[in-house]
Amino acid sequence: MAHSTDSGHPLLEGLLVDLTPFDKRFVELEHKWENGPAAFWGDMGDRQFFTRDHLRSRRERNAAERENDSSPAVTFGIQTKDSTPIGLFVVAYIQPAFRTAILGAYIGEPEYWGGGYGTDALLLVVDYAFDWLDLRRLWLVTMSLNARVLRQMDKVGFTMENRQRNATLADGTWYDIVMYGLLRDEWPGRAAMLERLNLWPRAQATKG
């Protein structure tokens, strides 16, 4: 496959999505995504008003912090097979001494929710974290209202390890913050997960 520089070079190739550098196409969309419905789910019920200036200085601050950070992060853009940017994936708070990292992601374009795109990206990132970064545990945090992610965690084999009662407020109601963990020896590998989740036929259907 040939890719021009503005269509995003895929570092990790999935069935429905590729993971690419978080390049300027994603940066352009960040303003829409951070002010849209995905941010509400990603920030556990928060709704913020981000100006472009605010997002720019946040990016610059993060980049500067990353320069001399003892627990660095890896950021990917998620794009469809036709190079449409749809979201982001972050492996953050990488702790070399513990070999752990926290995962964070959203699909910024709601029309791609529930179609297996996020799960396809997740399988790529879990493999990447274990096989390239040599981590041995991944964890992530969401709110109990987020039924879509709770189902996804269950399917992909993460274990719910902690439930902080009434720890976040979403649209006026208290919800629990739930934490999930996956240990490397529990992970059957991406290929096995694609079979188990029946993602091959889904990818075929999307193409057709």
Add this chain to the structure above:
Amino acid sequence: MIEGKLVDLVPFEDDYATYLESWMNEEAWFRAHLWERREPHTEDMVKKFIEKMEKNERGALIGFQAKNGDPIGCVIFDHEWSRVRKADVTVVVGDTRYEGTDEALDGLLMLLRYCFETRSLHRVDAVALTFDEVKFDMYERAGFAHEGTLRQHIRYDGDYVDIEMFGLLEDEWPGYETITEKLGLQPSGLEPKPKLEKKDDKDGAKDNDKK
């Protein structure tokens, strides 16, 4: 100063800054800061930590001392999240003689009193290594619920160990007066440490600090 039953909360300065140079290298410190890499803390790093906490708008480093003025350790709240009114709470019993005493427990209760009754928090979070029974006991007596376990989350002396997670909600906190009455806190009767030399007599201060 905020006065409690067995301990008082005080600004973290003077003798506390000197004591912290040894406290930050004690096992109790590393257990309480289990997210951080274990490494020796130099005098300069200790100073920087105090400065960082002084500037921290989402947390504070607070000293706590026995009624006779003997510094025991520090209580910390951090990562205060204003939207949902929650924060992480930590107690470090720097003077290890006080480990497991009611003074240590009162340090935690005073921190909770401050979080709920002064700062109007909705919820506080606390953590402990899976074998740290002294902490479990302290959290349980203070009314925390054990909410979960992060499996093999920390590298600790050759093993990957679990972290136990605890939470306490505003409406589960009976109030400082009520809970201290119920628990019937008893002073340990420990002798105060010898007074530190004046701060400008640096060598003298260090000798005393080492005990």
